[in-house]
Amino acid sequence: MLVAQQQTVFTHPSTKKMGSSALVVLHHTGLSTFMMQQIARTSQQPATVFINVKYSTQVLCPIRWFNQSNEIKRCGHGTLAAALFLQQYQGYCPHQFISLSGEIFKITYKLKQLRLSIEQIASKEVAPHKAVVKAIDSTILLSYASAEEGGYSTVVLDDSQPLCTRSILNKPLLSVATALIVLQQDSKTQQWYFRYFAPYYGINEDQATGSAVSIIAPIIKQLTTQTNGALIQASKNGARLNYHLTCQSVLLY
Numbered sequence: 001m002l003v004a005q006q007q008t009v010f011t012h013p014s015t016k017k018m019g020s021s022a023l024v025v026l027h028h029t030g031l032s033t034f035m036m037q038q039i040a041r042t043s044q045q046p047a048t049v050f051i052n053v054k055y056s057t058q059v060l061c062p063i064r065w066f067n068q069s070n071e072i073k074r075c076g077h078g079t080l081a082a083a084l085f086l087q088q089y090q091g092y093c094p095h096q097f098i099s100l101s102g103e104i105f106k107i108t109y110k111l112k113q114l115r116l117s118i119e120q121i122a123s124k125e126v127a128p129h130k131a132v133v134k135a136i137d138s139t140i141l142l143s144y145a146s147a148e149e150g151g152y153s154t155v156v157l158d159d160s161q162p163l164c165t166r167s168i169l170n171k172p173l174l175s176v177a178t179a180l181i182v183l184q185q186d187s188k189t190q191q192w193y194f195r196y197f198a199p200y201y202g203i204n205e206d207q208a209t210g211s212a213v214s215i216i217a218p219i220i221k222q223l224t225t226q227t228n229g230a231l232i233q234a235s236k237n238g239a240r241l242n243y244h245l246t247c248q249s250v251l252l253y
Contacts, residue, residue, distance in 0.1 A: 002026045002053050003089070006045065007081035010208045010233070012240035017232070019239045020208030022047040022065075022081035026089070029054055033071070040066035046206060047078040056086055061094035063105070069202035071100075076210020076252060079105045080116045087114060106249075115253040118214045120245065121146050128155055132180060134172035135197075144219055145178075152215045154181040156223075163193045164234040170199040179203075181212050183219070184234075192220060193234040208239035210252050217245040 004025045011019035023045040025036075029052060040048035048066045055061045063082060065075035072078070079097050087093040093114065097105040106117035128143035132153055142156040153176075157163065163184040173180055179198040185191070194216055196206040206212075213231060220226050233239040244251040 001031070001039075002028060004039075005085055005089070007085045009077050009080045009084065010210070010239035010241050012238075015238070015240065017238035017240045018207075020046055020077050020206070020237065022049050022075075022078040024049045024051065024078075024082050024085040026051050026053050026056060026086075028052070036064065037066055037071065041068050043068070046203070046208075047072060047075050047081075049075070049078040049082045051082055051086070056090065056094065057092055059094060060096045060098055063097040063099060067202050072201070073101060074099060074103060074118075074211045076105075076116060076118055076213065077208050079118075080107075080114065080210060080252070083107045083114050083116070108251075113253055115251055116210060117249045117251050118211065120218050120248060120250050121152065121215045123152070123154060123215060123219055129153060129176060129178075131172040131176045135169045135180070136182065137167055137169075142223075146215060151178060152181060152212075153178045154183055154215060154219060156183045156185075156219075159184055159186050162234070163195060166195075168195065168197060168205070170197065170204045173197060173199045176200055179212075181215060183216060191232060192216075192229070193232045195234055205235060207235045207237040208233050208241075210241065213241055213243050213252050214250045217243055217250045221245055 008021040023043045050064045065072040065078045083093045123144035126145045144154040146152040182195045196209045228244040231241045
């Protein structure tokens with residue numbers, strides 16, 4: 001390894017939202033997948049991000065993310081954390097990051113702020129999965145599943161109880177190869193809140209996740225025609241994620 005540093009994103013001090021952090025590892029050629037997983041296993045961060053210094057100054061840069069037990073397929077907060085770290089460390093951030101699956105994560109700079117653009121993921125309305133019903137002791141108003149097999153399940157709850165106080169059980173979700181997004185809109189303020197769970201992939205509850213917005217934003221548009229705004233992650237740490245939905249992608253900052 002050349003350097004490893006913690007980087008925090010999606011904080012909002014005025015509302016005491018702590019956001020989420022990632023351990024960004026800049027390394028030389030030769031760091032194997034096994035070694036990356038070993039490093040991530042000892043990290044206390046929600047995600048450990050690996051960037052090969054050989055590509056860190058190029059326009060297109062490979063990126064990999066791991067949690068304590070698995071390699072992560074896509075990670076919005078880890079990608080933005082890596083971009084911020086590289087900008088500070090070497091004065092340059094790649095314009096695009098590419099995952100092992102070939103997904104492109106674009107970085108732009110506007111109003112003295114780095115922003116992440118990720119491809120939006122379409123969802124269709126479905127009956128809620130039995131495991132999801134067991135996990136949530138609340139009435140589910142709407143349920144969606146992404147077109148991607150084994151991808152994301154999203155449920156919309158009423159606002160009779162704040163989302164941050166809702167009890168979500170992880171045990172039923174251990175048998176389902178999907179991540180769960182729980183979504184709620186405050187009927188008075190029209191503010192949207194969400195929480196994210198992926199026990200099957202080793203994440204009981206993610207404190208701040210950028211990739212979830214690529215699923216949430218299109219659903220909100222279906223329900224309200226809204227294409228931009230702020231999402232509040234109602235996790236223990238809390239996070240504020242600003243977004244703008246375009247034809248094919250979601251701009252996140």
